[in-house]
Amino acid sequence: MNVRQVSYVPDAGHSALIRLCDADPEIQSVSLTTEEEGVAMSAGAWLGGQRAALLLQSSGVGNCINMLSLQQETRMPLFMIVTMRGEWGEFNPWQIAMGKSTQSVLEDSGVYVYRADTADDVVANVAAGARFAYQTGRSVAVLIGQRVIGTKNFNK
Amino acid sequence: MTKPNLPMLDRRQVVKRLLRDRGDALAVASLGNPTFDLASAGDSAQNFYLWGAMGGALMVGLGLAQAQPAKRVIVFAGDGEMMMGLGSLGTVAAHGAGNLSVVVIDNELYAETGMQPGHTGRGVDIAGVAAACGFPTAITVRTEEELEKSVDAIMHGTGPVLVTIKVANEPQTVSLPPRDGPYLRSRFREALLGTDAHA
Numbered sequence: 498m499n500v501r502q503v504s505y506v507p508d509a510g511h512s513a514l515i516r517l518c519d520a521d522p523e524i525q526s527v528s529l530t531t532e533e534e535g536v537a538m539s540a541g542a543w544l545g546g547q548r549a550a551l552l553l554q555s556s557g558v559g560n561c562i563n564m565l566s567l568q569q570e571t572r573m574p575l576f577m578i579v580t581m582r583g584e585w586g587e588f589n590p591w592q593i594a595m596g597k598s599t600q601s602v603l604e605d606s607g608v609y610v611y612r613a614d615t616a617d618d619v620v621a622n623v624a625a626g627a628r629f630a631y632q633t634g635r636s637v638a639v640l641i642g643q644r645v646i647g648t649k650n651f652n653k
Numbered sequence: 654m655t656k657p658n659l660p661m662l663d664r665r666q667v668v669k670r671l672l673r674d675r676g677d678a679l680a681v682a683s684l685g686n687p688t689f690d691l692a693s694a695g696d697s698a699q700n701f702y703l704w705g706a707m708g709g710a711l712m713v714g715l716g717l718a719q720a721q722p723a724k725r726v727i728v729f730a731g732d733g734e735m736m737m738g739l740g741s742l743g744t745v746a747a748h749g750a751g752n753l754s755v756v757v758i759d760n761e762l763y764a765e766t767g768m769q770p771g772h773t774g775r776g777v778d779i780a781g782v783a784a785a786c787g788f789p790t791a792i793t794v795r796t797e798e799e800l801e802k803s804v805d806a807i808m809h810g811t812g813p814v815l816v817t818i819k820v821a822n823e824p825q826t827v828s829l830p831p832r833d834g835p836y837l838r839s840r841f842r843e844a845l846l847g848t849d850a851h852a
Contacts, residue, residue: 541716
């Protein structure tokens with residue numbers, strides 16, 4: 498896929514991928530203070546001739562809304578992998594609001610959404626979503642369902 | 654501490670002066686006046702104008718600088734823009750970007766929206782924040798002499814470099830560059846990447 502820049506606000510569901518990116522000498526791996534920084538960085542990478550990917554949790558999608566206009570208005574690709582919270586088996590009520598609106602907020606902002614609710618879907622949707630984004634100059638988010646990642650429960 | 658003199662520098666002249674020595678540097682400008690400053694200094698395929706995406710200018714610069722490590726990348730940002738993207742100073746400092754400079758054109762106002770006061774006129778020191786984040790060079794410029802001294806750091810200093818330039822608030826002629834996004838994107842990429850821009 499030749500992705501050379503990966504930015505992220507950490508989520509437990511992305512931790513293995515973040516470790517792999519941090520360790521890959523071919524990838525510039527950048528931790529962010531807030532997710533919209535990664536939207537802007539992805540645009541800069543594309544302007545400079547490189548493909549980027551942004552890893553975030555569903556709660557971070559809300560932080561990105563205005564910045565998504567950058568790729569939308571310039572028709573540059575944006576590829577996001579979003580781990581979902583606030584749905585299957587969630588224990589934290591504060592995650593519900595953004596979890597509920599993640600997909601509609603993205604779609605209202607012009608982003609094409611692919612949902613993965615099984616481990617097999619993740620591989621297929623990431624490959625197809627990335628190809629779609631980079632080849633057509635569109636914004637794509639692959640949502641990875643909470644059922645795939647597993648739920649946290651501090652109360653047991 | 655003595656109160657600093659009122660800023661006298663003319664923003665259009667400042668940007669024009671800096672770009673006189675740009676060589677093959679790539680420039681990104683934040684929305685509003687910094688985009689007009691950059692266009693006024695001379696439109697070029699090596700310029701990328703943001704007409705929106707407020708708060709993202711420095712991060713566009715980081716992505717570009719990482720993709721093009723052999724080229725200087727200069728981001729022109731307003732003070733309101735930089736305050737909105739303040740966290741990106743931390744991100745850029747933490748990850749390093751030896752070829753990245755940010756020039757904050759600081760009029761201490763939201764000029765575009767009716768001259769409302771901004772934080773930098775109320776004591777917030779953006780260069781101080783950048784220095785605390787770990788920028789190896791983070792300075793504030795108020796005079797022609799200081800501007801001349803800052804040119805070398807902006808064009809060649811080990812980045813990330815931040816220079817805040819205090820500018821006067823006189824009315825400026827509006828200089829509008831193209832604003833069609835796909836055009837600006839393709840023009841920039843083609844100048845930089847040649848036919849690979851369309852691969």
